[in-house]
Amino acid sequence: MTRSPLPSVPSRLLDVEVGDTARKGEPLAAVLTSDGESPFADVADRVRATGKAGEVHVVPGDDGPRWLVGVGGGEEKQYRAAGAAFIRAANAFAEAESDAGRKAPKRVHVQLxxxxxxxxxxxxxxxxLLGGYRYRVSSEEPKASVRTVRLLTEAASTHEGAVSRARELAASSALARDLANTPANVKNPAWLADVAEKAADEVPGLSVTVRDEEWLAAQGFGGVLAVGGGSVSPPRLIELNHRPRGATTHLLLVGKGITFDTGGISIKPAQGMHLMRTDMSGGGAVIAAMRAIAALRLGVRVTGLVPAAENHVSGSSYRPGDVVRHYGGRTTEVANTDAEGRMVLADAIAYGVQRYRPDAVVDVATLTGAMKVALGLRTGGLFxxxxxxxxxxxxxxxxxxEQWWRMPLLEDHAADVHSDIADVRQAPPGPGGITAALFLREFTAGLPWAHLDIAGPARSEKNYDEVVPGGTGFAARTLVELAASYVTG
Structure with a gap:
């Protein structure tokens, strides 16, 4: 068996703890607001620290470095940005110290x-936690970095619960990033299913069932089988369940799991195709969210479905002009094999709705380039x-x-989704993000439904706030918070 060249999944994140005392001789950081006081006021004045969100100053001292970290006006977003900027600066310092042959700090204390x-x-x-995330495949030893951040407070017990919950939410984003970043020479549908099973093994209250290509054929998952038909790696349906006792609400989450997307016969341009390893970011977000929902023991029933397939080019690929029969019998006229995400989502949504009759359905996918044009790269589209x-x-x-912008489901375009030779057509003319959403709506049986298009924010080419280059894990934390909202009312 060929050994995987990749790091283990999930990635190890740094430890964040809460305590009331600093350990002697270990570095200290102070967080400043733009108009607040600092325990390092004299140092802040000397380096002209303004307290602007994300601004970091490091000041060497006889007893170790001191960092001054700005949080601006003190909004939660600014605190996240400050935490990310600080850990990047601290890791850069640790790496430089190690390269110079000096002892790199492993633990840093932070005073808010x-x-x-x-x-x-x-x-x-x-x-x-997320600003310090790294995904790198290399023969070199990992660079020196800070391993523990200790948040200092005299009321540790007051804040420990919130920080513990933040650790689980950050872990969900990090796992979703891992899944998106894993190259497709390792990440095929079977691998994705295997990781989901292993993640469930680590958390009580989460079960995973993996459906293979024979089961999919017997059940009539024509969309998944069509999209996956061109690859030597057969498709899978990954089904995750969290069923706490006493839960009165059932939420269905469905995530697109295209482990690599060539576009099929409607092939993509070569430029940028390497990024299509992240085309399962929606499915990754669902898997990661389900793990966190179970770990947090949320008192709401949640089912996660990830239809996983590789959209490849071969003699067995599906074609433009084909008519495909989905789970439940509804038929789709194929216009563009590169609009494959909606094909697999249609099967999974129809199956989830018919099998479970949930109270609400939410699907998440890197679905349309149109949403990148409409909303840019940091905001998700909400239909x-x-x-x-x-x-x-x-x-x-x-x-x-995570920021979402509600988009309209324009009824003027609803008729465009209908086909002359099938029930619906997959890629009608018109505004691409809207018609894709209207297509998916056809499979929801009138249940309350939301479609989250994350084509823009699922990937990043640079650092911003707590985001790093590569897969961002966008939507995982939103899905966890959504499930929690049904517990809190």
Whole structure:
């Protein structure tokens, strides 16, 4: 068996702890607001620290370095940005010290402003955990880095719960990043299913069932089989279940799991195709969110479905002009084999709705380039058939630090989805993001439903806030917060 060249999944994140004392001789950082006081006021004045969000100054000293970290006006987003900026600066310092033959700091203490609440402690922890995330495949030893951040407070017990929850939420984003970043020479549908099973083994209250290509054929998953038909790696349906006792609400999450997307016969341009290893970011977000939902023991029933396939080019690839029969019998006229995400989602949504009759359905996918044009690279597109569900998603994103913008489901284009030779057509003319959402709506049986298009924010080419280059894990934390909203009301 060929040994995988890749790091283990999930990646190890740094440790963030809460305590009331600093250990002697270990470095210290102070967090400054733009108009607040600092325990290092004299140092802050000397280096002209303004307290601007994300601004970091390092000041060498006889007893070790001191960092001054700005959080601006003290909003939660600014605390996340500060945590990320700080850990990047601290890791750069540790690496430089190691390269110079000196002892690199492994632990750093951080003192937040006196008026910081649990939300601010959690936000700073989230920024540090995710801002320090690294995914690298190399024969070299890992660079020296800080391994522990200790948040200092005289009220450790007050903030520990919020920081512990932040660790789980950050871990969900990190796992989603791992899954997106894993190259497709290792990451095929079977690998993705295997990782989901291993993740479930680590967390009580989460079960995973993997359906193979024979089961998919017997059940009539024509969309998944069509998309996966051109690859030597057969498709899978990954089914995750969290069923706590006493739960009265059932939420269905469906994530696109295209482990690599050539576009099929409607092949993509070569430039940028390497990024299509992240085309399962929606599925990765669902797997990671399900793990966190179970780890947090949320009292809501949640089912996650990830239809996983590789969209490849061969003599067995599906073709433009084909008519495909989905789970439940509905038929689709294929216009463009590169619009494969909606084909697999249609099967999974129809199956989830018919099998479980959930109270609400949310699907998440890197679905259309149109959303990147409409909303850029940092905001997800939100389509919804139900106003209450749309507001739940938006509010969940706000709590998670992920931004969503509601898009219209324009009924003027609903007829465009209908086909002359099948029930629906997969890629009708018109506004691409909207018609894709209208296509998916056809399979929801009128249940409250939201469609999250993350084509823009699922990947990044640079650092910003707690985001690093590569897969971002976008939507994982939103899905966890959405599930939590059904527990808290």
């Amino acid at each position: 402003p006196a008026d910081a609440g649990s939300e601010e402690y959690a936000a700073f922890a989230t920024g540090a 919804a058939s139900d106003d209450e569900l749309a507001e739940r998603v938006r509010a969940a994103g706000e709590r998670a630090g």
